[in-house]
Amino acid sequence: MKFCSAEHVSDQELLDVLNAAFSDYLIPMRHTDRSLAQMFRQRSFCRSSTIVAKAEGRLVSFWFIGRRDTQAFLVASGTRPEWRRRGLNEQIAQRVISGLKGQGASVLRLEVFRDNQAAVALYEKIGFVVKRKLDLYEIPPGTMEPLPGVDTASWSDVSEMLQAHRDWQPSWLYENESLSAIQDDLDCHCIRSQGQIVGSAAVIRSSNTLAQIAVRPSARRRGMARRLIAHAASKAPKTAMRIINVDASDAAFKTLLTACGARENKGQFEMALPLG
Ligand SMILES: CC(C)(COP(=O)(O)OP(=O)(O)OC[C@H]1O[C@@H](n2cnc3c(N)ncnc32)[C@H](O)[C@@H]1OP(=O)(O)O)[C@@H](O)C(=O)NCCC(=O)NCCS
Structure with missing residues:
Protein backbone atom coordinates (compact mmCIF):
# COMPACT_ATOMS: atom_id res chain seq x y z
CA MET A 1 0.00 0.00 0.00
CA LYS A 2 1.36 3.40 -0.99
CA PHE A 3 0.08 6.69 0.48
CA CYS A 4 0.84 9.94 -1.32
CA SER A 5 -0.52 13.42 -2.00
CA ALA A 6 -2.57 14.02 -5.17
CA GLU A 7 0.07 16.29 -6.74
CA HIS A 8 1.05 13.69 -9.34
CA VAL A 9 -2.32 11.95 -9.66
CA SER A 10 -4.53 12.59 -12.70
CA ASP A 11 -8.10 13.89 -12.50
CA GLN A 12 -9.20 10.69 -14.27
CA GLU A 13 -7.79 8.54 -11.43
CA LEU A 14 -9.49 10.80 -8.86
CA LEU A 15 -12.79 10.54 -10.76
CA ASP A 16 -12.55 6.72 -10.96
CA VAL A 17 -11.94 6.19 -7.26
CA LEU A 18 -14.60 8.78 -6.29
CA ASN A 19 -17.26 7.05 -8.41
CA ALA A 20 -16.25 3.59 -7.15
CA ALA A 21 -16.43 4.67 -3.47
CA PHE A 22 -19.80 6.37 -3.99
CA SER A 23 -21.28 3.52 -6.08
CA ASP A 24 -23.21 2.20 -3.04
CA TYR A 25 -23.79 5.59 -1.37
CA LEU A 26 -26.99 6.57 0.48
CA ILE A 27 -27.88 8.87 -2.42
CA PRO A 28 -26.90 7.59 -5.87
CA MET A 29 -24.04 9.76 -7.14
CA ARG A 30 -21.95 9.56 -10.29
CA HIS A 31 -19.58 12.34 -11.26
CA THR A 32 -18.40 13.26 -14.75
CA ASP A 33 -15.22 15.16 -15.76
CA ARG A 34 -17.29 18.31 -15.79
CA SER A 35 -19.02 17.88 -12.43
CA LEU A 36 -15.69 16.92 -10.81
CA ALA A 37 -14.06 20.09 -12.16
CA GLN A 38 -16.95 22.20 -10.82
CA MET A 39 -16.84 20.41 -7.45
CA PHE A 40 -13.10 21.14 -7.15
CA ARG A 41 -13.47 24.80 -8.19
CA GLN A 42 -16.42 25.44 -5.87
CA ARG A 43 -14.74 23.81 -2.86
CA SER A 44 -11.18 25.21 -3.42
CA PHE A 45 -9.65 21.75 -3.93
CA CYS A 46 -5.99 21.55 -2.93
CA ARG A 47 -3.92 18.73 -4.48
CA SER A 48 -1.01 19.03 -2.06
CA SER A 49 -3.21 18.61 1.06
CA THR A 50 -5.15 15.69 -0.48
CA ILE A 51 -3.98 12.15 0.36
CA VAL A 52 -4.73 8.97 -1.58
CA ALA A 53 -3.88 5.29 -1.09
CA LYS A 54 -2.75 3.22 -4.06
CA ALA A 55 -2.70 -0.60 -4.35
CA GLU A 56 -2.47 -3.00 -7.29
CA GLY A 57 -1.88 -0.09 -9.68
CA ARG A 58 -4.96 2.00 -8.84
CA LEU A 59 -6.30 4.36 -6.20
CA VAL A 60 -8.33 2.57 -3.52
CA SER A 61 -9.02 5.19 -0.83
CA PHE A 62 -8.86 9.00 -0.52
CA TRP A 63 -9.48 12.23 1.39
CA PHE A 64 -9.94 15.16 -1.03
CA ILE A 65 -9.16 18.43 0.76
CA GLY A 66 -10.13 22.06 0.08
CA ARG A 67 -8.11 24.98 1.52
CA ARG A 68 -8.93 28.65 2.22
CA ASP A 69 -6.42 30.62 4.29
CA THR A 70 -6.06 28.66 7.54
CA GLN A 71 -9.28 26.69 7.05
CA ALA A 72 -9.48 23.25 5.46
CA PHE A 73 -12.51 21.29 4.25
CA LEU A 74 -13.07 17.62 3.52
CA VAL A 75 -14.38 17.78 -0.06
CA ALA A 76 -14.98 14.01 -0.25
CA SER A 77 -13.69 10.83 1.36
CA GLY A 78 -14.14 7.21 0.43
CA THR A 79 -12.77 3.71 -0.03
CA ARG A 80 -13.59 1.27 -2.84
CA PRO A 81 -16.17 -1.22 -1.42
CA GLU A 82 -13.77 -4.21 -1.67
CA TRP A 83 -11.06 -2.33 0.31
CA ARG A 84 -13.22 -1.21 3.26
CA ARG A 85 -12.80 -2.02 6.98
CA ARG A 86 -9.01 -2.36 6.76
CA GLY A 87 -8.25 0.97 8.45
CA LEU A 88 -7.29 2.63 5.14
CA ASN A 89 -9.49 5.71 5.36
CA GLU A 90 -8.47 6.28 8.97
CA GLN A 91 -4.78 6.10 8.05
CA ILE A 92 -5.35 8.61 5.27
CA ALA A 93 -7.20 10.89 7.71
CA GLN A 94 -4.26 10.85 10.13
CA ARG A 95 -1.84 11.74 7.31
CA VAL A 96 -4.09 14.56 6.11
CA ILE A 97 -4.39 15.96 9.65
CA SER A 98 -0.66 15.90 10.36
CA GLY A 99 0.00 17.49 6.93
CA LEU A 100 -2.50 20.28 7.60
CA LYS A 101 -1.01 20.93 11.04
CA GLY A 102 2.43 21.20 9.43
CA GLN A 103 1.01 23.72 6.92
CA GLY A 104 -0.45 25.88 9.75
CA ALA A 105 -4.15 25.09 9.17
CA SER A 106 -6.35 25.94 12.17
CA VAL A 107 -9.46 23.82 11.53
CA LEU A 108 -10.71 21.00 9.30
CA ARG A 109 -14.43 21.10 8.54
CA LEU A 110 -16.76 18.60 6.84
CA GLU A 111 -20.38 17.77 6.08
CA VAL A 112 -21.85 14.30 6.39
CA PHE A 113 -25.33 12.81 6.06
CA ARG A 114 -26.66 12.14 9.56
CA ASP A 115 -27.66 8.62 8.37
CA ASN A 116 -24.16 7.75 7.11
CA GLN A 117 -23.25 5.63 10.13
CA ALA A 118 -19.89 4.44 8.80
CA ALA A 119 -18.63 7.94 8.04
CA VAL A 120 -20.03 9.53 11.22
CA ALA A 121 -18.36 6.76 13.30
CA LEU A 122 -15.06 7.35 11.50
CA TYR A 123 -15.14 11.13 12.00
CA GLU A 124 -16.09 10.80 15.68
CA LYS A 125 -13.28 8.29 16.22
CA ILE A 126 -10.82 10.80 14.77
CA GLY A 127 -12.12 13.57 17.10
CA PHE A 128 -14.51 15.63 14.93
CA VAL A 129 -17.41 17.22 16.80
CA VAL A 130 -20.84 18.22 15.49
CA LYS A 131 -21.07 22.02 15.10
CA ARG A 132 -24.62 22.26 13.71
CA LYS A 133 -27.36 20.39 11.91
CA LEU A 134 -27.98 21.28 8.28
CA ASP A 135 -31.35 20.50 6.68
CA LEU A 136 -32.01 19.73 3.02
C1 LIG B 1 -16.91 5.78 5.30
C2 LIG B 1 -15.79 5.08 4.53
C3 LIG B 1 -14.97 6.15 3.83
C4 LIG B 1 -14.90 4.32 5.53
O1 LIG B 1 -13.78 3.78 4.80
P1 LIG B 1 -12.90 2.53 5.36
O2 LIG B 1 -11.62 2.54 4.65
O3 LIG B 1 -13.74 1.31 5.31
O4 LIG B 1 -12.73 2.99 6.88
P2 LIG B 1 -11.68 2.38 7.93
O5 LIG B 1 -11.48 0.92 7.70
O6 LIG B 1 -10.47 3.24 7.95
O7 LIG B 1 -12.50 2.56 9.30
C5 LIG B 1 -12.02 3.34 10.38
C6 LIG B 1 -13.13 3.51 11.41
O8 LIG B 1 -14.30 4.06 10.80
C7 LIG B 1 -15.49 3.48 11.41
N1 LIG B 1 -16.20 2.68 10.39
C8 LIG B 1 -15.82 2.44 9.12
N2 LIG B 1 -16.76 1.72 8.47
C9 LIG B 1 -17.74 1.50 9.36
C10 LIG B 1 -18.98 0.81 9.28
N3 LIG B 1 -19.38 0.22 8.14
N4 LIG B 1 -19.77 0.80 10.37
C11 LIG B 1 -19.39 1.41 11.51
N5 LIG B 1 -18.20 2.07 11.66
C12 LIG B 1 -17.41 2.11 10.59
C13 LIG B 1 -14.98 2.60 12.53
O9 LIG B 1 -14.87 3.42 13.69
C14 LIG B 1 -13.60 2.21 12.03
O10 LIG B 1 -12.73 1.87 13.07
P3 LIG B 1 -12.72 0.32 13.60
O11 LIG B 1 -12.49 -0.54 12.39
O12 LIG B 1 -11.59 0.31 14.59
O13 LIG B 1 -14.06 0.06 14.19
C15 LIG B 1 -16.36 4.05 3.51
O14 LIG B 1 -17.35 3.27 4.15
C16 LIG B 1 -16.94 4.62 2.24
O15 LIG B 1 -16.24 4.82 1.26
N6 LIG B 1 -18.26 4.90 2.22
C17 LIG B 1 -18.92 5.47 1.01
C18 LIG B 1 -18.51 6.89 0.76
C19 LIG B 1 -18.82 7.78 1.95
O16 LIG B 1 -19.83 7.62 2.63
N7 LIG B 1 -17.95 8.77 2.21
C20 LIG B 1 -18.12 9.73 3.26
C21 LIG B 1 -18.98 10.85 2.77
S1 LIG B 1 -19.02 12.16 3.96
Whole structure:
Protein backbone atom coordinates (compact mmCIF):
# COMPACT_ATOMS: atom_id res chain seq x y z
CA MET A 1 0.00 0.00 0.00
CA LYS A 2 1.36 3.40 -0.99
CA PHE A 3 0.08 6.69 0.48
CA CYS A 4 0.84 9.94 -1.32
CA SER A 5 -0.52 13.42 -2.00
CA ALA A 6 -2.57 14.02 -5.17
CA GLU A 7 0.07 16.29 -6.74
CA HIS A 8 1.05 13.69 -9.34
CA VAL A 9 -2.32 11.95 -9.66
CA SER A 10 -4.53 12.59 -12.70
CA ASP A 11 -8.10 13.89 -12.50
CA GLN A 12 -9.20 10.69 -14.27
CA GLU A 13 -7.79 8.54 -11.43
CA LEU A 14 -9.49 10.80 -8.86
CA LEU A 15 -12.79 10.54 -10.76
CA ASP A 16 -12.55 6.72 -10.96
CA VAL A 17 -11.94 6.19 -7.26
CA LEU A 18 -14.60 8.78 -6.29
CA ASN A 19 -17.26 7.05 -8.41
CA ALA A 20 -16.25 3.59 -7.15
CA ALA A 21 -16.43 4.67 -3.47
CA PHE A 22 -19.80 6.37 -3.99
CA SER A 23 -21.28 3.52 -6.08
CA ASP A 24 -23.21 2.20 -3.04
CA TYR A 25 -23.79 5.59 -1.37
CA LEU A 26 -26.99 6.57 0.48
CA ILE A 27 -27.88 8.87 -2.42
CA PRO A 28 -26.90 7.59 -5.87
CA MET A 29 -24.04 9.76 -7.14
CA ARG A 30 -21.95 9.56 -10.29
CA HIS A 31 -19.58 12.34 -11.26
CA THR A 32 -18.40 13.26 -14.75
CA ASP A 33 -15.22 15.16 -15.76
CA ARG A 34 -17.29 18.31 -15.79
CA SER A 35 -19.02 17.88 -12.43
CA LEU A 36 -15.69 16.92 -10.81
CA ALA A 37 -14.06 20.09 -12.16
CA GLN A 38 -16.95 22.20 -10.82
CA MET A 39 -16.84 20.41 -7.45
CA PHE A 40 -13.10 21.14 -7.15
CA ARG A 41 -13.47 24.80 -8.19
CA GLN A 42 -16.42 25.44 -5.87
CA ARG A 43 -14.74 23.81 -2.86
CA SER A 44 -11.18 25.21 -3.42
CA PHE A 45 -9.65 21.75 -3.93
CA CYS A 46 -5.99 21.55 -2.93
CA ARG A 47 -3.92 18.73 -4.48
CA SER A 48 -1.01 19.03 -2.06
CA SER A 49 -3.21 18.61 1.06
CA THR A 50 -5.15 15.69 -0.48
CA ILE A 51 -3.98 12.15 0.36
CA VAL A 52 -4.73 8.97 -1.58
CA ALA A 53 -3.88 5.29 -1.09
CA LYS A 54 -2.75 3.22 -4.06
CA ALA A 55 -2.70 -0.60 -4.35
CA GLU A 56 -2.47 -3.00 -7.29
CA GLY A 57 -1.88 -0.09 -9.68
CA ARG A 58 -4.96 2.00 -8.84
CA LEU A 59 -6.30 4.36 -6.20
CA VAL A 60 -8.33 2.57 -3.52
CA SER A 61 -9.02 5.19 -0.83
CA PHE A 62 -8.86 9.00 -0.52
CA TRP A 63 -9.48 12.23 1.39
CA PHE A 64 -9.94 15.16 -1.03
CA ILE A 65 -9.16 18.43 0.76
CA GLY A 66 -10.13 22.06 0.08
CA ARG A 67 -8.11 24.98 1.52
CA ARG A 68 -8.93 28.65 2.22
CA ASP A 69 -6.42 30.62 4.29
CA THR A 70 -6.06 28.66 7.54
CA GLN A 71 -9.28 26.69 7.05
CA ALA A 72 -9.48 23.25 5.46
CA PHE A 73 -12.51 21.29 4.25
CA LEU A 74 -13.07 17.62 3.52
CA VAL A 75 -14.38 17.78 -0.06
CA ALA A 76 -14.98 14.01 -0.25
CA SER A 77 -13.69 10.83 1.36
CA GLY A 78 -14.14 7.21 0.43
CA THR A 79 -12.77 3.71 -0.03
CA ARG A 80 -13.59 1.27 -2.84
CA PRO A 81 -16.17 -1.22 -1.42
CA GLU A 82 -13.77 -4.21 -1.67
CA TRP A 83 -11.06 -2.33 0.31
CA ARG A 84 -13.22 -1.21 3.26
CA ARG A 85 -12.80 -2.02 6.98
CA ARG A 86 -9.01 -2.36 6.76
CA GLY A 87 -8.25 0.97 8.45
CA LEU A 88 -7.29 2.63 5.14
CA ASN A 89 -9.49 5.71 5.36
CA GLU A 90 -8.47 6.28 8.97
CA GLN A 91 -4.78 6.10 8.05
CA ILE A 92 -5.35 8.61 5.27
CA ALA A 93 -7.20 10.89 7.71
CA GLN A 94 -4.26 10.85 10.13
CA ARG A 95 -1.84 11.74 7.31
CA VAL A 96 -4.09 14.56 6.11
CA ILE A 97 -4.39 15.96 9.65
CA SER A 98 -0.66 15.90 10.36
CA GLY A 99 0.00 17.49 6.93
CA LEU A 100 -2.50 20.28 7.60
CA LYS A 101 -1.01 20.93 11.04
CA GLY A 102 2.43 21.20 9.43
CA GLN A 103 1.01 23.72 6.92
CA GLY A 104 -0.45 25.88 9.75
CA ALA A 105 -4.15 25.09 9.17
CA SER A 106 -6.35 25.94 12.17
CA VAL A 107 -9.46 23.82 11.53
CA LEU A 108 -10.71 21.00 9.30
CA ARG A 109 -14.43 21.10 8.54
CA LEU A 110 -16.76 18.60 6.84
CA GLU A 111 -20.38 17.77 6.08
CA VAL A 112 -21.85 14.30 6.39
CA PHE A 113 -25.33 12.81 6.06
CA ARG A 114 -26.66 12.14 9.56
CA ASP A 115 -27.66 8.62 8.37
CA ASN A 116 -24.16 7.75 7.11
CA GLN A 117 -23.25 5.63 10.13
CA ALA A 118 -19.89 4.44 8.80
CA ALA A 119 -18.63 7.94 8.04
CA VAL A 120 -20.03 9.53 11.22
CA ALA A 121 -18.36 6.76 13.30
CA LEU A 122 -15.06 7.35 11.50
CA TYR A 123 -15.14 11.13 12.00
CA GLU A 124 -16.09 10.80 15.68
CA LYS A 125 -13.28 8.29 16.22
CA ILE A 126 -10.82 10.80 14.77
CA GLY A 127 -12.12 13.57 17.10
CA PHE A 128 -14.51 15.63 14.93
CA VAL A 129 -17.41 17.22 16.80
CA VAL A 130 -20.84 18.22 15.49
CA LYS A 131 -21.07 22.02 15.10
CA ARG A 132 -24.62 22.26 13.71
CA LYS A 133 -27.36 20.39 11.91
CA LEU A 134 -27.98 21.28 8.28
CA ASP A 135 -31.35 20.50 6.68
CA LEU A 136 -32.01 19.73 3.02
CA TYR A 137 -35.23 20.49 1.15
CA GLU A 138 -36.71 20.15 -2.31
CA ILE A 139 -39.53 22.13 -3.94
CA PRO A 140 -41.25 19.78 -6.40
CA PRO A 141 -41.50 21.06 -9.99
CA GLY A 142 -44.54 23.19 -10.79
CA THR A 143 -45.29 23.97 -7.11
CA MET A 144 -44.82 27.74 -7.37
CA GLU A 145 -46.24 30.28 -9.80
CA PRO A 146 -43.93 33.12 -10.87
CA LEU A 147 -44.60 36.34 -8.95
CA PRO A 148 -43.94 39.85 -10.31
CA GLY A 149 -41.38 42.43 -9.21
CA VAL A 150 -38.22 40.32 -9.35
CA ASP A 151 -35.30 41.38 -11.59
CA THR A 152 -32.35 39.48 -12.96
CA ALA A 153 -29.02 40.50 -11.42
CA SER A 154 -25.35 39.53 -11.64
CA TRP A 155 -23.40 37.87 -8.82
CA SER A 156 -21.43 41.08 -8.32
CA ASP A 157 -24.73 43.03 -7.88
CA VAL A 158 -25.94 40.79 -5.05
CA SER A 159 -22.90 39.16 -3.38
CA GLU A 160 -22.23 41.94 -0.83
CA MET A 161 -25.91 42.36 -0.02
CA LEU A 162 -26.25 38.62 0.63
CA GLN A 163 -23.16 38.57 2.84
CA ALA A 164 -24.36 41.57 4.86
CA HIS A 165 -27.98 40.49 5.43
CA ARG A 166 -28.10 36.70 5.75
CA ASP A 167 -28.78 35.44 9.27
CA TRP A 168 -26.25 32.60 9.41
CA GLN A 169 -22.99 31.58 7.83
CA PRO A 170 -23.53 29.34 4.78
CA SER A 171 -21.73 26.00 4.78
CA TRP A 172 -18.39 25.80 2.91
CA LEU A 173 -20.11 24.88 -0.41
CA TYR A 174 -22.22 28.03 -0.45
CA GLU A 175 -19.90 30.66 1.04
CA ASN A 176 -19.31 33.73 -1.15
CA GLU A 177 -15.88 32.40 -2.13
CA SER A 178 -17.46 29.13 -3.37
CA LEU A 179 -20.09 30.97 -5.40
CA SER A 180 -17.58 33.44 -6.85
CA ALA A 181 -15.60 30.46 -8.18
CA ILE A 182 -18.62 29.16 -10.12
CA GLN A 183 -20.34 32.45 -11.00
CA ASP A 184 -20.69 31.40 -14.66
CA ASP A 185 -23.16 28.78 -13.34
CA LEU A 186 -25.21 31.19 -11.15
CA ASP A 187 -28.60 32.80 -11.79
CA CYS A 188 -29.11 35.78 -9.50
CA HIS A 189 -32.42 37.49 -8.76
CA CYS A 190 -33.22 40.65 -6.83
CA ILE A 191 -36.02 42.92 -5.66
CA ARG A 192 -35.31 46.66 -5.74
CA SER A 193 -37.00 49.43 -3.82
CA GLN A 194 -36.08 53.12 -4.27
CA GLY A 195 -32.96 52.19 -6.21
CA GLN A 196 -31.69 49.81 -3.54
CA ILE A 197 -31.56 45.99 -3.58
CA VAL A 198 -33.73 44.89 -0.66
CA GLY A 199 -33.80 41.16 -1.33
CA SER A 200 -31.76 38.77 -3.43
CA ALA A 201 -31.18 35.11 -4.20
CA ALA A 202 -28.44 33.13 -5.97
CA VAL A 203 -29.24 29.82 -7.65
CA ILE A 204 -26.74 27.28 -9.05
CA ARG A 205 -28.17 26.69 -12.52
CA SER A 206 -26.74 23.22 -13.31
CA SER A 207 -28.22 21.63 -10.15
CA ASN A 208 -31.12 24.09 -9.64
CA THR A 209 -29.94 24.69 -6.08
CA LEU A 210 -30.87 27.79 -4.08
CA ALA A 211 -27.44 28.66 -2.67
CA GLN A 212 -28.12 31.90 -0.79
CA ILE A 213 -31.10 34.17 -0.13
CA ALA A 214 -31.42 37.30 2.06
CA VAL A 215 -33.85 40.16 2.64
CA ARG A 216 -32.78 43.38 4.39
CA PRO A 217 -34.19 43.39 7.96
CA SER A 218 -36.14 46.60 7.24
CA ALA A 219 -37.95 44.89 4.33
CA ARG A 220 -38.86 41.62 6.04
CA ARG A 221 -42.37 40.17 6.57
CA ARG A 222 -43.55 41.55 3.23
CA GLY A 223 -43.37 38.30 1.25
CA MET A 224 -40.10 39.13 -0.52
CA ALA A 225 -38.34 35.83 0.16
CA ARG A 226 -41.38 33.92 -1.07
CA ARG A 227 -41.45 36.09 -4.19
CA LEU A 228 -37.75 35.47 -4.85
CA ILE A 229 -38.12 31.69 -4.37
CA ALA A 230 -41.24 31.54 -6.59
CA HIS A 231 -39.48 33.53 -9.30
CA ALA A 232 -36.32 31.40 -9.10
CA ALA A 233 -38.28 28.11 -9.09
CA SER A 234 -40.35 29.20 -12.09
CA LYS A 235 -37.16 29.56 -14.17
CA ALA A 236 -36.82 25.75 -14.29
CA PRO A 237 -40.48 24.64 -14.05
CA LYS A 238 -39.77 20.99 -14.83
CA THR A 239 -36.99 20.49 -12.27
CA ALA A 240 -37.20 20.30 -8.48
CA MET A 241 -35.45 23.18 -6.75
CA ARG A 242 -33.00 22.01 -4.09
CA ILE A 243 -32.32 24.00 -0.96
CA ILE A 244 -29.24 22.51 0.66
CA ASN A 245 -27.59 23.04 4.04
CA VAL A 246 -30.17 25.19 5.78
CA ASP A 247 -29.14 25.94 9.39
CA ALA A 248 -31.64 23.74 11.28
CA SER A 249 -31.91 26.27 14.14
CA ASP A 250 -33.57 28.83 11.82
CA ALA A 251 -37.25 28.10 12.52
CA ALA A 252 -38.44 31.09 10.45
CA PHE A 253 -36.68 29.81 7.32
CA LYS A 254 -38.18 26.37 7.82
CA THR A 255 -41.66 27.96 8.02
CA LEU A 256 -40.97 29.91 4.81
CA LEU A 257 -39.85 26.77 2.95
CA THR A 258 -42.88 24.81 4.16
CA ALA A 259 -45.12 27.65 2.90
CA CYS A 260 -43.35 27.34 -0.47
CA GLY A 261 -44.31 23.64 -0.65
CA ALA A 262 -40.79 22.35 0.11
CA ARG A 263 -40.32 18.76 1.26
CA GLU A 264 -37.61 17.87 3.74
CA ASN A 265 -34.94 15.33 2.70
CA LYS A 266 -32.18 13.58 4.69
CA GLY A 267 -30.18 16.11 6.69
CA GLN A 268 -26.48 16.55 7.38
CA PHE A 269 -24.13 17.31 10.27
CA GLU A 270 -21.51 20.02 9.93
CA MET A 271 -18.50 18.76 11.91
CA ALA A 272 -15.15 20.33 12.75
CA LEU A 273 -11.76 19.27 14.11
CA PRO A 274 -9.60 22.03 15.60
CA LEU A 275 -5.99 21.63 14.47
CA GLY A 276 -4.27 24.29 16.60
C1 LIG B 1 -16.91 5.78 5.30
C2 LIG B 1 -15.79 5.08 4.53
C3 LIG B 1 -14.97 6.15 3.83
C4 LIG B 1 -14.90 4.32 5.53
O1 LIG B 1 -13.78 3.78 4.80
P1 LIG B 1 -12.90 2.53 5.36
O2 LIG B 1 -11.62 2.54 4.65
O3 LIG B 1 -13.74 1.31 5.31
O4 LIG B 1 -12.73 2.99 6.88
P2 LIG B 1 -11.68 2.38 7.93
O5 LIG B 1 -11.48 0.92 7.70
O6 LIG B 1 -10.47 3.24 7.95
O7 LIG B 1 -12.50 2.56 9.30
C5 LIG B 1 -12.02 3.34 10.38
C6 LIG B 1 -13.13 3.51 11.41
O8 LIG B 1 -14.30 4.06 10.80
C7 LIG B 1 -15.49 3.48 11.41
N1 LIG B 1 -16.20 2.68 10.39
C8 LIG B 1 -15.82 2.44 9.12
N2 LIG B 1 -16.76 1.72 8.47
C9 LIG B 1 -17.74 1.50 9.36
C10 LIG B 1 -18.98 0.81 9.28
N3 LIG B 1 -19.38 0.22 8.14
N4 LIG B 1 -19.77 0.80 10.37
C11 LIG B 1 -19.39 1.41 11.51
N5 LIG B 1 -18.20 2.07 11.66
C12 LIG B 1 -17.41 2.11 10.59
C13 LIG B 1 -14.98 2.60 12.53
O9 LIG B 1 -14.87 3.42 13.69
C14 LIG B 1 -13.60 2.21 12.03
O10 LIG B 1 -12.73 1.87 13.07
P3 LIG B 1 -12.72 0.32 13.60
O11 LIG B 1 -12.49 -0.54 12.39
O12 LIG B 1 -11.59 0.31 14.59
O13 LIG B 1 -14.06 0.06 14.19
C15 LIG B 1 -16.36 4.05 3.51
O14 LIG B 1 -17.35 3.27 4.15
C16 LIG B 1 -16.94 4.62 2.24
O15 LIG B 1 -16.24 4.82 1.26
N6 LIG B 1 -18.26 4.90 2.22
C17 LIG B 1 -18.92 5.47 1.01
C18 LIG B 1 -18.51 6.89 0.76
C19 LIG B 1 -18.82 7.78 1.95
O16 LIG B 1 -19.83 7.62 2.63
N7 LIG B 1 -17.95 8.77 2.21
C20 LIG B 1 -18.12 9.73 3.26
C21 LIG B 1 -18.98 10.85 2.77
S1 LIG B 1 -19.02 12.16 3.96
